[in-house]
Amino acid sequence: MRNRTLACVVAHPDDDAYGVAGSVALYADDPDFRFILVHATLGELGDIRDGFPATRQTLGSIxxxxxxxxxxxxxxxxDRHEWLGLPDGGVADVPFDDLVAAVARILAEEDPAVVVTFGPDGIFGHPDHIAIGAATDEAFARLRSEDGPGFQRLAHGAVPQTVFERWNRQRAELGLYTFDPTQTYHMRGIPDEQIRITVDCREVASRTVAGLREHKSQLHVMSDDPTNTVQWERRLRREWYTIAWPERERDAPMLTDLFDGLD
Structure with missing residues (x-):
C-alpha cells in the first residue's frame, strides 16, 4: 500500500487553515490518504475584537x-488531531528537547510519508512558528531512516517573494497597511527559487474558504474583508512549499503536490 500519510505540525489554530487546507481538500476522497494534525497551542493569546463573546480565559477553548x-x-x-497544550506565545520558552520529544512521539506512531511545518522564517517571523518548526525538523531528522515507507519528505510552507511583493503592492493600492518583513508578526517572502512545490488549489478554494470562515474569533485578523469571498478564493489558488529534506537538485522540475515523486 502507498504511504499517503501527511502530518502537519503548526503553532496555533488557523495556522493550518492557510497552511495545508487546500492540499488536504485535494486528497479528501483518496482512500489511501491519512491526515495527522498537531497544534502546539490553543491560541489563547489571540486578539479579541470588540463585541466578540470571548474572554482571555475562554478564547483558547473557543x-x-x-x-x-x-x-x-x-x-x-x-484522522488524528493532537493539541500539545503549550503556552501561546511561549513555545520558544519550552526546553527544545521537550518540544522535540512531544512532536516525535506522535510522528513515530504515525510514520507519515510527508511532514509539513514552518521554516526558519515562520512565514510571519512569529517565535512560536519558528520554534515548533525547528522542533519538528529535529524530530523528523531523528526518526527518518533509509528503511520503511515513512519520513520521505519534510516540507515547509512558504510565500514566494514575488507573490509577497504583489500582495503588498495591492494592499498599498487599497490604502491598507503593508507588511514589513523586518518586523515580527509581519508576513515575509522567501526567494522564488527556493520554492520546490506549487500546488494548484483552485478547484477546492471554496472549500478552503468555508473552513476559514469557521475561525470566527479571528476573522478580523485573517482578512481585511472577511465578506469578500472572491478575494479569499483568489488568495487561496496556490499553496507553496520548500523541501527541507531530501535535498533536491536546483534544476529539478517544480513538483505539483506534497506527494509528487514519492514511491
Missing part, C-alpha cells in the same frame, strides 16, 4: 472548537 469546525466545513477532518 479557538480549538473553531479549528475543529473548520475541518468539518472543509469536508475532511483529521
Amino acid at each position: 479557538r480549538q472548537a473553531e479549528d475543529e469546525a473548520a475541518w468539518r466545513a472543509l469536508g475532511r477532518v483529521p
Whole structure:
C-alpha cells in the first residue's frame, strides 16, 4: 500500500487553515490518504475584537472548537488531531528537547510519508512558528531512516517573494497597511527559487474558504474583508512549499503536490 500519510505540525489554530487546507481538500476522497494534525497551542493569546463573546480565559477553548469546525466545513477532518497544550506565545520558552520529544512521539506512531511545518522564517517571523518548526525538523531528522515507507519528505510552507511583493503592492493600492518583513508578526517572502512545490488549489478554494470562515474569533485578523469571498478564493489558488529534506537538485522540475515523486 502507498504511504499517503501527511502530518502537519503548526503553532496555533488557523495556522493550518492557510497552511495545508487546500492540499488536504485535494486528497479528501483518496482512500489511501491519512491526515495527522498537531497544534502546539490553543491560541489563547489571540486578539479579541470588540463585541466578540470571548474572554482571555475562554478564547483558547473557543479557538480549538473553531479549528475543529473548520475541518468539518472543509469536508475532511483529521484522522488524528493532537493539541500539545503549550503556552501561546511561549513555545520558544519550552526546553527544545521537550518540544522535540512531544512532536516525535506522535510522528513515530504515525510514520507519515510527508511532514509539513514552518521554516526558519515562520512565514510571519512569529517565535512560536519558528520554534515548533525547528522542533519538528529535529524530530523528523531523528526518526527518518533509509528503511520503511515513512519520513520521505519534510516540507515547509512558504510565500514566494514575488507573490509577497504583489500582495503588498495591492494592499498599498487599497490604502491598507503593508507588511514589513523586518518586523515580527509581519508576513515575509522567501526567494522564488527556493520554492520546490506549487500546488494548484483552485478547484477546492471554496472549500478552503468555508473552513476559514469557521475561525470566527479571528476573522478580523485573517482578512481585511472577511465578506469578500472572491478575494479569499483568489488568495487561496496556490499553496507553496520548500523541501527541507531530501535535498533536491536546483534544476529539478517544480513538483505539483506534497506527494509528487514519492514511491
